[in-house]
Amino acid sequence: MARFSFEEADNYGATKSNYFSLKDDKEVATIRFLLNDINDLQGVATHEVEVNGKKMDVECLRNYDEPVSKCPLCEAQYRQSAKLFIPVYDCSSKESKIWTRGKTFFNRISSLCARYNPLVSVPIEVERNGKKGDTSTTYEMYPGNPDNAKITDFPEINPEGICFETKTAEEMRYFLQNGVFPEANTQVARGTRQAGATYQQQREMPANQPIRRRPTYSNDEESF
16 A cells, blocks of 8 residues: 655655635634654555546555556556645544645644654644635644643544545456446445455456546645
């Protein structure tokens, strides 16, 4: 799977419920990053696909130093994006959420981690600078006073299945040939795979069946 650390971020391509977001200029919120240090944060290389009119992120199957043939979506020329799915605790709604950022945000998190350990012990006010839809939007972060908070004090949240889906190479090939993923994959993403007929059929599909290339998409609404 294409997961990457802070040190490996430069090897991956540039570049919302359970999502954290600030929707308009000067909107603020206080959060806690559910991280102890920079090693708790991994980037995920993804491909954006469209299924039944809806866009979704699928994790790339190859590491940066592996051949394109390792991932059917890479072979089909779907653009690879490098994203951070950062677990945060929204102090206003009292919910754990995911904040999606680009790989350059690693530097912001690294700087905070260098000053605060564990990072989760610091409430941070985040301010959006940029109107809705502005692609040059940036975020200012203002740390508060550290306390004794621990990650285990907050609800756990996992971006897999919320922000992106993990598919097998066989499932990707099925998508490229049919425009949808096997029905059984809804359960695969939640770790409860069942041997459904649809999934079994696609496993038996000839490997040399032609792949239908589809256009790539981008959901970049603002600067990461």
